[in-house]
Every structure is written in C-alpha cells, then in structure tokens.
Amino acid sequence: MNEADPQKYHVITFGCQMNSHDSERISGMLEQRGMVPAADQDDADVVVFNTCTIREKPDQKLYTQLDQAKGSKRRRGGNQVIAVGGCLVEAQRDNLLAQFPWVDVAFGPGRIRDLGNFLELADGEGASVGQTPGDGEGFYGIADERSFASELPTRRDRPHQAWVQISMGCNMKCSYCIVPAVRGREVSRPFAEIVTEVERLAADGAREVTLLGQNVNSYGNHLPRDGSPRTFAELLRAVDAIDGIDRIRYTSPHPAHMREDVIAAMAECSSVMPQLHLPLQAGSNRVLKAMRRTYTRERFVDLAAKIRASIPDIAFSTDIIVGFPGETEAEFLETVEVCREVQFDGAFTFIYSSRTGTEAAALTADFIPPAEQQRRLEHLVDVVRAIATERHQRHVGSVQPVLVEGAARKPANRLRGRSPHNVKVIFEGDAPDGAIVPVRIVHATSETLLGRQLTDAGELVAAPASSRSVVTFDTIST
C-alpha cells in the first residue's frame, strides 16, 4: 500500500449496538493499517458487511446487498475484497461462501482482531480465507478461540460518546434467540481492563459511556472470587468514580439478574443515568415460560416498582415480541396490560420471527398467521406510543441537561441531543457537540422533546435568525 494512494474501506452495519460497536473497532483497525474511509461502496477496495441474524429482515436485506456486492466487485474488475462478519456468519457457516462465492473473507464476532490478517490473505492473491493453510472450512468464530476486540483502535463517530464491551456471549436459553448459538457462552472481561479502557476514553474526550453485553448485568458471575471487585454493581461504581465521565448507561440487562446491589448503585452513582432498558418480551406467564425467560409477569412488575421506589424519575424502555407461537389474544392483551402497569417511556416492538436453530422454531404448528401478528403489533404500538407521549409530558416546563450530539436533521438550524432519560431532544441553541447544556423543554411527543437552550443564568439562548424566521416548533412532525 502506498501512502499517497491509500486503500479505502467501507463498513456496512446491521443490527444491534454491539454490532455498531464492533464496526467502530473494524473501522479503527482498518485505519490503523493505513486505510481511509471510501466515499461509497463502489469506491472501496475493501467492503465489510457486519451482519446480524437476530431477526429475519436483516438477513434478507443482507442477502440483497451481497448480491449487489457482486456487481460492485465486477465493476472494479474484481479488485475489491468483500468481507462478511458478525452473527450471520456463525449461523450460516456451512453455506455462506458456497452461496456467495464472491465473498473473500468470513469471520465470526469473536475474530474481529484477526480481520486484518484475513484481509491480507485475501488481498492481491485472489485467494479466499477458505484456502488459508490451517483452516479447512474458511470460517472463523465461536468454534475457534474467541477474544475481546477491546484493545483494537476505535473510530468513533461521536468523540464524546463511547460503547464499552464488558462481556460477550450469553448463558441463557431464551427459546426464540439465536445469540447463544452465534455468540457463544458468556465471558466477562477483566474488571481492571474495563476500568482502564474507560479512563482512556475519558482522557480522550468521552463524557458518556454505554456498557455493553448480551446479558450485561450478569457481568462477573464467572470471574474469580478472589476478593477483588468483580460484580456489575461494583463496576458501575468504579466507572462512576472516573473523572470526566458524566453519563453511564448500560444495555441489555436481563430482568432475572437485576440484583439489589445494582439498583443501589444506580440510585447512588450520580453519573448513572435514570434510564433503564428492561426487556419484558411478553406479559403472559405461559408465554414467558415458553420463551424460557425465567421470570413471571408479577416478578417483572415488582422489579420495576422496586427500581422506581429507589429511582423515582427512572425512564424504563423495553423490548416486546408479539405473536410468539401459540400466543392467544388473551395472552397478547396481558402484554398490553403490563405496558400500562409499568408505564414504559419507550418500547421496541417486534413481530416474532422464527430463527433456524432455536427451540421456538420447531413450534411450527402454533405459528400465528402474519396478518394477525401485524394486527397485534399495530395495537401494541398505539398503546406504547400513547403511554410514552403521556410519560414525556412530565418533562414539559422542566430544564433538562442535554448532551449535544450535533445538528438536527430537521428542522434545519436546530441542535439534537439526549436527555438524562435518553430521550432525543431537538432544540434551539448554539452549543458545541459534546457539551452538556440546560434546555427548557417546551413540547413532548412519544419519541422527542423539543426545547430551547438556556444560558447558565437561565436566559434563553438566541437561535440563528434564519432558523427563527423559517421554522417554528409547532411545525415539527416527529
């Protein structure tokens, strides 16, 4: 490679925050090797697809994009390395290369740190990793040695926000979930290593960190019990003590593992934000049992109440699956009831999607017709939106410290940021990215707060004249 004409890369990410974080590592590692971002896929010498297989839709989207990648490679006369990483590679390890022979490199989520070596093998020689000596199958991942990619360089789009992986894999057996099969058994990263990484991020300008794991609050269960700190609660406290870190979030916890020491740490650590993503999945005990979620509706509701008693202003968000095999109308309505009872500030709602290799995929006789699944989803979305809109009204008139993320997409000349409750805030103001500024909230919808920045003295910060003359908040549709 020559410095005057560096190779270019393009990373396309599917799926969850863990994947987004992995993509930051992939980009950072490629840049460390001298590559630069490409303008688009056709412009790239190396294209990396970082895949997800948790739901069917991303799979289909990826297959379409992989078909298109064949075209972009052909347009470049074959001079383009196509790499596919992430969970789908593990799930499809037996047939991905056969189905898409123009893919040069396939690597599992546990082998990101080896990607550079794989690319070198594929680059120039026209050889696929499948032809690499010592690897007969051409796939890399959980069957091989896994490792955290945490020491790799990272290319963060927002310097003031960072994800920190604290564990990988999952030991639960949720009957609909492919994650344990593709990400392997749960492994916790050493405590001191995480603290060191957060200290480094803080020195590098990060103000907010999100601790990531498939089952984040079971962190430490398998670390040695040698008297040194190892629990998730202790980790929250250790990260809270790091100078420069103003906001700590984490995702995703399992309700069954939400211990009292974690709730106490959340309540007592000023940097831990009053926001918790607590996946419900279903409100019927029969469905929860069939999902193997290991808690009951009553236990979930009690847990939410207990957390709210310790952190009164907490904002709960959740994940819900509708139309799980065999779910009756009455059972679906129990989910709706739990939403009303817990009062979520937001919810990610999904139609059940069968994943090959999961226990629930065998329940074909009980599959719910797609039209009925869709009807239930729409009903649930209406309910959660109404609840979220109502919940967010409590912020109207208040002043929220907002972490500025940049310019809003619409309307022009507004800024975008996040409240402590992790709600998007669109506001008039003049603060730089990464600042935390007071914003008076003037309007709230189910997903967005609208407001105006204040000075430290509590005065309104004037927005640019052009924005005031063109758009008023009443015209914003969110």
Ligand code: SF4
């Ligand atoms: S807790 Fe359940 S849903 Fe979450 S990753 Fe583990 S198996 Fe999947």
